[in-house]
Every structure is written in C-alpha cells, then in structure tokens.
Amino acid sequence: MNTIHEVIKTLRFTEGQSLLELIYLIASVLFVFGLKMLSKPDTAKKGNLWAAFGMSFAIVGTILFHRVDGEPIRHIPLILLAFAIGATAGWIIARRVKMTAMPQLVSLFNGMGGACAALIALMEFPHIDAAGGVPYGQLITIMPGVMIGTVSFTGSMIAFGKLNGNIGDLRTKALRPVNILLLMIMLSLIVWVMVRPDVHADGHIGAWPVYLLLGLSAIYGVLFVMPIGGADMPVVISLLNSFTGLAAAFGGFLYHNQAMLTGGILVGSAGTILTVLMCNAMNRSLINVIAGAFGGGGAPQTKEAGTVKEISVNDTAVLLAYSKKVIVVPGYGLAVAQAQHLCNEMVKLLEEHGVEVQFAIHPVAGRMPGHMNVLLAEADVPYDKLKEMDEINPELPNTDVVVVIGANDVVNPAAEDDPSSPIYGMPIIRAHTARNIIVMKRGMGKGYADIENFLFYDPKTRMLFGNAKDSLQKLIEEIKNL
C-alpha cells in the first residue's frame, strides 16, 4: 500500500469555510444555468445576469470566508482597490467601444483572464514544499497553468492587434516547424520538471523552469496566432477563450476550488464546441485553421478577370424600387461604415414601394459568427427578416436583385467552382444565382481571404463604388424622389 503525504494532516475548518463551499456550489449551478439561458435568444439577457450574479456570489464569499489553516483573507482594502480599478476600467472600456469592435474586445478581456491565470500559477510555484516528497499534484497543475494562461494572453493580444488592424499577417510556412518544435520543448520542460525536479535543500523547487516556460509560452502565443489569416480570427479567439477556461480550471485544481474548476471546465468544453461549430460554418477543419493554411495558400489565379460594370446611384434606385424581391447581403464593410441604420432605412423605404426585402446572413459575416445579427439588431432590423444562409440560398434564383453591401468572400463563387481557390469548399451565399447583383464596395480591393472575387465580373453584376454610408444615403434620397 502506498502512502500519500498531501492528505495526512488534520483538516481544520470553520463554519464559514463550510458555508463557502455551499456558495461555490450555488455559483457553479448559476454558471450552468446562465450558459444554458445564454444559448436561447429569449432568455439570453437573463442568463448573462444569472451568471454575473453567481460570479459576485463567489467573489464576495471568497473574500469573507476563505481560510488557509484558519487564516482569513488579508489585505482586503488592497483587494478592494484592485477590484475597483479593474471594474471601473472594464466597465468604461466595455461601454465606450463601438459595436464593430466587439470581437477585439472579447479577445482583449480573454487575454486579461489568461494573464491572471498565469500570474496565479507563477506566484504559487515558490510556495511548493517538496521537503516531504515532490508534490506532483501541484506541479502538474501549476506548470500547464502557466503555459496555457500565457499562450492565451499573448495570443489574444495578437488577435486583438490583428482585428484592430495594428498587426498584419505573417504569411510564411517557415513558422510551422518552429511552432511545433517550440510546443515540443515546452511539453518536455513540463515532463522534465515532473520527473527530475530541482529540489533545493530547504524543500523548495528551483523556479527557473517556470520562468523559462513563461518566456517560451509568451513567444509561442505570438507565433501561434501570427500566421493565421484575419478571416479565421473568430475561430482563434474562440479557441483561446476555451484555453483560458482550461487555465482557470487548473487553478481550481490547485486550490481545490470547485467554483474555479466548474466555471473553467464549462467554458473550456463549451468554448471548444463553439470553435468546432464555427469551423463547420466555414467548412474548414480546426487543424487547417491552426496550421494557417488560409493565409499560407495564395493559390495562383488561373481565370481571366474580365471587366467590371459600374452602375449609377439613380439606376440602382430604380432597379431596387421596381423589383419584387430584394435580398441584402451585409458584410464587414457595412459594419465598418456604421451604415446599418441607413441600411434599415433603405429597406423600410423599399417596403413602402411594395418590395419584399430580406437579409441573408452568412454564418461568419462580419468578423465573428452572429456579429452581423448583433449589428443589425442594433439598427432595429426585425429579427424575422434575418435569414440564415441555408434558408435563403434556395430562394436566390427567384430574387430580382441581390444587394451585396461590403461583403466579399462570403459571396465568392470561387468557393464552389474553383478547386484551386483557398476558399474552395466554404459554403457561400449563392448571390450569383440571382437575376441581378449589385455590389456596393469602396473599391476593387480584395476581401479578408485576399483573393479575387469573380462575382464582380459576372455579366449580371453591377458595381456601385463608394463608402457604404455615402452610397446608402444617396440611394435613400433617390428612392424618396421616385
């Protein structure tokens, strides 16, 4: 029979500690309910509040009742000060930022959580007492905690910079072997510390492997996200989100803290599923995304581009107002131009002319799944007008005019008929099957996948160049004058 050093001690507890476990239980249940309610449109807002309620419960409970060997939480004024600083900053940032910048913001906050998890693990390492034998349990929670938290932090910061337009893509295949090597080194470092820890005479373990791991993880996080194309950023953020969940769960293991454990694992698994759902929406495998195949591709263009035909605002207005059925395909360009309100205004005008208008939302329209729905909901577009891709595609051949506003890759027919295209196989909104296509665009620039869009050269397509906001403004005037 083996003996276990970690549990051979008298367990002392206070009523408060017992109460705290109950509080953690309630918080965990609230997290589950919150997440469940968040996945239904009707209850989502309440779900968020329930989860927030559970969180405040867990935080207050910890401050009041947490004990280590009977010692209560100290430095409470400092903790409250830090809390006040973080809460104020978080509140202001979250309230002020434009709706188009939401994906960056989620990435930023995710990075903060990752950094927090890494810091905790880092600070716990010197406390490891190996005098009575190496505590493998603590090592195996601290080392991966440092690694995952740090990768999540630097990765999220790069993702933030990319979505914000501060950082470009680094499209090189050379990074792939470097990344794999780096990952191998980090994993072996963890194994090495487990197998041969550098135990000092005073029972502490030499901390240098942790700092080395910290440095390597920081580099890995950067290199991991750098080669991934901007179009895949939502998937990456979702993945990093579940990473941070894992890092939090490792913290839960470390402190035997059930709230951290359940909260972290829930997000870890839910985040992973969400990542897979997003990949499915783009018909791409997670491995492909991580390998940066999108950015690295750049397949040669074989077809002749042909010429594009422009259309005037006046003609567009006439064409739209005398159609029976119009479908709007909004994209990131609409969001960037902040033109969602004008777009809704135009739709209302058209409906007064007896035109049937619907919106076709590609699963990854905008920069994140569901992002476009949020933006259009902000502009009071009725929920039942938003149609998902699979729902709208069969209707497109019977549509008089498709208006593509600031979207590009999601309507690129190359995804269906050009096997050499990097986006081949991605489900698209089949705008090219409609009777007429109007593309509102600032110029002939390429989309996020950086490939030519042959929809623009289709004989049925007319281009209306200009900023989406200006074009829509003029269009509204023209329709009013009809």
Next chain:
Amino acid sequence: MSEVFEFLYVNREMLFIVALSVLLGIEVISHVPAVLHTPLMSGANAIHGVVIVGAIIVMGHAHSTSAIVLGFFAVILGTLNVVGGFVVTDRMLEMFRKKPGKK
C-alpha cells in the same frame, strides 16, 4: 507510476467534476443558434473570469511585498475579465430585446 495513481486517488472527486462538467458544457451549448454565437462566446469569456477567485486567494494570503504587488495586478486583470466580459455581453444582448415575437 505510483505517483500517477496517487494523483488520481487524491483528486478523484475533482476528476469526476471535470468529466461531468465537460459533458455538461457540450450539452448545454450544442443547440445554440448561430445568431447567439458572439454573445455566447462573450458570456463564456466572462465566466472564465472566475479565475479572479484564485487571484483573491493568492493576494489574501501573500506575505512578501512582491507577492502583494503581483497579486494586486492579478486581481485587476481578473476583474477586467469579469466586469468587462459581463458588461459587453449585456450590451450585445440589449440589442436583441426589441425584436418582436420570435418563435
């Protein structure tokens, strides 16, 4: 090898929680409509801010100045994650409120 078994034995209850939570997480969000992907990701993002509990524990039992300083930062970072996450999610969902009767 015995260390592995030791670890499994000591943490047996935690491992149960992990396994069941993984399944629960998958089950809870597997039927989410695409519309809610972004708010859901944001909400989940706020929930993993529970790591702040760990930050409070570290900070609350810190003895050296350096630990207090690091703990202070950890609490700030965790709070940013929690408060920012929930407020952003709320703001996103605010926009769904006025929509008329969704089945």
